[in-house]
Amino acid sequence: MRDRTIGATLLLAVAPVAxxxxxxxxxxxxxxxxxxxxxxVDWPDPPGGSESSGLDLRRARIGLTGAxxxxxxYQVERDFRERARPWRDVYGxxxxxxALEIRAGRFKVPFSLDQxxxxxxxxxxxxxxAAQYLAPGRDTGLMAHGRLFGPRLRFQTGVFRAGGDAIRxxxxxxxxxxxxxxxxxxxxxxxxxxxxxxxxxxxxxxxxYSLRGHTxxxxxxxxVVAVSGVRRRYGGEVExxxxPVAxxxxxxxxxxxRRGQSVDDETLPPLVAQGWYVRGTWLVTGERKTDRVxxxxxxxRGGAGAIEIAVRLEDLELRSRRAGxxxxxxxxxxxxxxxxxxxxxxxxxxxxxxFVRLQANAVRDWLRDGGAPPRAAPRRWNPAVRLQFVx
Amino acid sequence: MTRLLALLLVxxxxxxxxxxxxxxxxxxxxxxxxxxxxxxxxxxELRANFMENTFYPCDIEWRDFKVRNAGCRxxxxxxxxxxxxxxxIDFNHYVAGQTFLGLEGxxxxxxxxxxxxxxxxxAMRLFDRLGLSAPREAHARLYVGSARTYVGVYAIVEExxxxxxxxxxxxxxxxxxEYRWKDEYRFEDLGSDLEPYxxxxxxxxxxxxxxxxxxxxxxxxxxxxxxxxxxxxxxxxGPHLDLxxxxxxxxxxxxxxxxxxxxxxxxxxxxxxxxxxxGGPFQVLGWDKDSTFAWLHMPPWHNFDTNxxxxxxxxxxxxxxxxxxxxxxxxxxxGDLDKDALRAYDQIRPAALEDPLVPYSAEQFEEAVAxxxxxxxxxxxxxxxxxxxxxxxxxxxxxxxxxx
Numbered sequence: 001m002r003d004r005t006i007g008a009t010l011l012l013a014v015a016p017v018a019x020x021x022x023x024x025x026x027x028x029x030x031x032x033x034x035x036x037x038x039x040x041v042d043w044p045d046p047p048g049g050s051e052s053s054g055l056d057l058r059r060a061r062i063g064l065t066g067a068x069x070x071x072x073x074y075q076v077e078r079d080f081r082e083r084a085r086p087w088r089d090v091y092g093x094x095x096x097x098x099a100l101e102i103r104a105g106r107f108k109v110p111f112s113l114d115q116x117x118x119x120x121x122x123x124x125x126x127x128x129x130a131a132q133y134l135a136p137g138r139d140t141g142l143m144a145h146g147r148l149f150g151p152r153l154r155f156q157t158g159v160f161r162a163g164g165d166a167i168r169x170x171x172x173x174x175x176x177x178x179x180x181x182x183x184x185x186x187x188x189x190x191x192x193x194x195x196x197x198x199x200x201x202x203x204x205x206x207x208x209y210s211l212r213g214h215t216x217x218x219x220x221x222x223x224v225v226a227v228s229g230v231r232r233r234y235g236g237e238v239e240x241x242x243x244p245v246a247x248x249x250x251x252x253x254x255x256x257x258r259r260g261q262s263v264d265d266e267t268l269p270p271l272v273a274q275g276w277y278v279r280g281t282w283l284v285t286g287e288r289k290t291d292r293v294x295x296x297x298x299x300x301r302g303g304a305g306a307i308e309i310a311v312r313l314e315d316l317e318l319r320s321r322r323a324g325x326x327x328x329x330x331x332x333x334x335x336x337x338x339x340x341x342x343x344x345x346x347x348x349x350x351x352x353x354x355f356v357r358l359q360a361n362a363v364r365d366w367l368r369d370g371g372a373p374p375r376a377a378p379r380r381w382n383p384a385v386r387l388q389f390v391x
Numbered sequence: 392m393t394r395l396l397a398l399l400l401v402x403x404x405x406x407x408x409x410x411x412x413x414x415x416x417x418x419x420x421x422x423x424x425x426x427x428x429x430x431x432x433x434x435x436e437l438r439a440n441f442m443e444n445t446f447y448p449c450d451i452e453w454r455d456f457k458v459r460n461a462g463c464r465x466x467x468x469x470x471x472x473x474x475x476x477x478x479x480i481d482f483n484h485y486v487a488g489q490t491f492l493g494l495e496g497x498x499x500x501x502x503x504x505x506x507x508x509x510x511x512x513x514a515m516r517l518f519d520r521l522g523l524s525a526p527r528e529a530h531a532r533l534y535v536g537s538a539r540t541y542v543g544v545y546a547i548v549e550e551x552x553x554x555x556x557x558x559x560x561x562x563x564x565x566x567x568x569e570y571r572w573k574d575e576y577r578f579e580d581l582g583s584d585l586e587p588y589x590x591x592x593x594x595x596x597x598x599x600x601x602x603x604x605x606x607x608x609x610x611x612x613x614x615x616x617x618x619x620x621x622x623x624x625x626x627x628x629g630p631h632l633d634l635x636x637x638x639x640x641x642x643x644x645x646x647x648x649x650x651x652x653x654x655x656x657x658x659x660x661x662x663x664x665x666x667x668x669x670g671g672p673f674q675v676l677g678w679d680k681d682s683t684f685a686w687l688h689m690p691p692w693h694n695f696d697t698n699x700x701x702x703x704x705x706x707x708x709x710x711x712x713x714x715x716x717x718x719x720x721x722x723x724x725x726g727d728l729d730k731d732a733l734r735a736y737d738q739i740r741p742a743a744l745e746d747p748l749v750p751y752s753a754e755q756f757e758e759a760v761a762x763x764x765x766x767x768x769x770x771x772x773x774x775x776x777x778x779x780x781x782x783x784x785x786x787x788x789x790x791x792x793x794x795x
Binding site for chain 1: 428430432433448450485536
């Protein structure tokens with residue numbers, strides 16, 4: 001009840017400001033600052049909360065984006081619903097040339113199209129499983145990026161303090177963690193069609209720090225195992241947009257070394273996690289698909305807004321490189337049978353105007369547990385509804 | 392060709408591995424060798440966090456057998472320590488249904504409180520001779536880690552679990568509880584609430600049953616002990632407790648001068664309760680007898696007056712006679728316990744002297760063994776003299792003395 005009230009109050013408070021268009025301050029070409037905000041109210045709220053089956057004010061982010069002296073940009077964003085890590089993006093960016101810019105601070109590690117997409121621009125309520133659990137997410141680091149050969153080639157490469165914020169909390173807190181190196185290369189193949197490859201490599205300290213495997217309804221399906229050594233990520237992605245239609249696909253593979261992790265201190269076969277998704281959207285009201293969809297006729301302004309249909313099929317699987325053997329528990333088992341989750345998501349997005357969007361999703365998943373026959377999650381289709389305000 | 396034939400002959404002559412049973416593992420005729428394969432980091436953590444019951448993955452190797460994906464954790468109460476940790480092995484902790492020689496688990500007793508390292512083995516030998524349900528055990532050299540580091544002499548002890556119940560009683564579906572020492576408790580009535588009983592009696596079977604199903608019978612037992620009629624406690628307690636087995640256990644413990652058992656100095660300790668699934672009286676099963684052989688001249692009715700149950704036993708003429716009878720049975724059964732003591736000593740001596748983690752010196756070990764041997768040789772006469780002094784008719788006849 002309290003969350004619902006807070007959410008409604010925030011929306012009401014910010015809506016008039018939104019209606020008056022962007023909030024920003026400019027001082028000629030020298031200084032420019034803009035306020036931005038993202039508010040998400042979700043239904044149902046996450047299980048286990050004090051008020052189950054109600055609304056959840058999932059995000060309440062406010063930030064500033066700005067530029068100074070034409071070459072310097074910055075962004076500061078804080079989520080007032082996040083207690084553990086309230087600061088999201090906090091970075092400065094210097095454009096030395098079109099071909100080379102330097103970014104320093106806290107921002108997303110350049111890996112995974114879905115993970116790099118702003119949470120306010122996602123086609124579906126939740127990111128793909130691969131992006132949630134296999135991509136590193138945000139971290140503090142230094143990155144060089146730029147464009148080469150005109151708009152055809154874009155690169156991002158950097159070094160980050162640890163393994164990102166999508167890893168286990170215990171690993172994040174471990175002072176022995178090593179730095180993470182990451183690189184991503186995006187090629188524009190054709191108008192509206194681009195492809196990218198990305199990779200990261202970093203040292204994982206010895207401990208029970210294996211990557212997580214959860215179903216689409218956030219149920220863990222893979223236990224924690226002891227890892228030590230290098231964590232490597234490889235990713236490939238394709239994105240295509242043509243008028244009201246868009247499609248994207250991505251595949252990610254991560255290996256965690258298990259050096260000296262057997263009961264005899266010998267090296268075990270690496271843990272392998274891989275995930276993929278294929279996603280498509282269609283704006284049935286005919287608007288052009290962009291990062292931020294603008295309805296041609298906003299709701300209550302002579303139109304009904306924009307309606308978009310979205311669908312995604314995805315998969316996430318974890319196992320040891322030499323999979324098989326008995327389905328033993330324990331953190332040091334030599335062979336880990338493959339366990340995974342395949343999920344299908346159907347969604348409808350209703351863009352009331354450029355600021356407000358209502359998303360309705362239905363998710364169904366099929367769990368694979370250690371080679372056992374596929375079985376559906378307890379609930380056949382799981383609903384997820386989100387009211388979004390973005391400034 | 393000759394080599395091949397020789398090899399085939401050797402293979403043919405070797406006993407088939409499948410023929411080995413758990414009796415071979417607990418065979419105290421030889422010093423067993425057990426290798427716990429455990430990651431160095433886990434071993435360090437287990438020792439550092441020895442008060443926690445965290446399981447770590449381990450493989451157990453014994454002779455040509457290797458059990459993979461077992462679980463090992465620190466164990467014990469007073470013997471828990473981070474230097475030479477006691478270890479509990481669950482063969483089925485990570486692999487459902489996995490057993491080793493039919494066992495679901497076993498205990499590696501660190502013998503931490505026994506400088507002679509042979510007390511418990513001798514105690515269990517006497518229990519067995521008296522027909523008491525006793526876990527099997529044997530001494531073992533224990534090796535740990537990939538480097539097969541020798542960490543000392545341990546006793547591998549049979550776990551009291553369903554497998555034990557099946558072996559002892561022919562069925563494994565009974566209710567089994569391990570007594571957890573919480574405070575100085577001696578069967579006083581704890582009231583109608585079941586929680587105080589749950590705090591003291593940890594179920595090892597029927598874990599998912601209701602509190603009432605698990606603990607109402609124990610509450611009824613305690614009430615019966617508190618309501619026991621002085622002239623006939625068997626009438627009130629008998630339906631709830633196998634008094635004959637209890638009396639035999641008390642006699643064995645007191646013969647061995649156990650000071651941390653059912654009549655322990657700090658109340659009840661070191662026993663299990665068992666009751667058949669179909670109902671019937673509880674049986675008290677002795678456990679962890681490393682505090683025996685401590686007091687050669689201990690009166691065999693020591694602490695009888697402090698415990699409600701033993702007081703009722705002593706007050707009843709028939710039960711007291713049964714107890715004294717059982718004491719003399721213990722005297723007879725322990726007749727050659729000194730030979731067992733010396734055999735055990737000869738068997739473990741080199742390993743004990745090499746034990747890198749034992750908290751006692753070689754001299755203390757030798758002295759402690761000498762004390763145990765002396766105890767085994769002199770205790771019988773002392774107990775018989777005590778019984779003679781008391782002089783009941785039944786016991787008197789058995790002791791070869793004139794009755795009252």
